[in-house]
Amino acid sequence: MNKPPLDPSDSNSRSRLDRIVADTRRKADQRSLGYREQALKMYPWICGRCMREFTRANLQELTVHHRNHDHDYNPADGSNWELLCVYCHDNEHSRQLDARSGSDGGRSENAVATGNPFADLKAQMARKKI
Ligand SMILES: [Zn+2]
Numbered sequence: 767m768n769k770p771p772l773d774p775s776d777s778n779s780r781s782r783l784d785r786i787v788a789d790t791r792r793k794a795d796q797r798s799l800g801y802r803e804q805a806l807k808m809y810p811w812i813c814g815r816c817m818r819e820f821t822r823a824n825l826q827e828l829t830v831h832h833r834n835h836d837h838d839y840n841p842a843d844g845s846n847w848e849l850l851c852v853y854c855h856d857n858e859h860s861r862q863l864d865a866r867s868g869s870d871g872g873r874s875e876n877a878v879a880t881g882n883p884f885a886d887l888k889a890q891m892a893r894k895k896i
């Protein structure tokens with residue numbers, strides 16, 4: 767029990783650690799490469815917003831957007847992917863942020879309009895305590 771599990775001065779455990787890190791990185795690369803390759807095979811190389819067309823020469827500016835914003839959700843039918851140029855992709859994400867803060871504002875306005883929504887809850891909790 768005295769032996770440290772990963773001694774950095776021990777070349778054996780260091781190379782084992784390196785291998786784990788390299789393996790994890792490779793898997794992540796394969797996954798991200800995987801869905802991009804698949805999406806590029808499945809869809810025409812056109813930005814879904816500005817309709818700009820892409821060729822092999824500028825293909826690195828065409829990105830894969832996840833419609834539900836979950837990069838780990840990659841169904842094989844491509845239903846969560848959308849090809850967007852880097853500019854429209856940026857716009858898409860800032861637009862989503864705007865929409866979210868807007869709906870929050872709407873919610874608090876509703877709360878004001880209907881009076882204090884917690885008043886009744888407070889009364890219920892008080893009743894339970896007795
Ligand atoms: Zn675009």
Ligand SMILES: [Zn+2]
Pocket residue numbers: 830831832835855858859
């Ligand atoms: Zn995106």
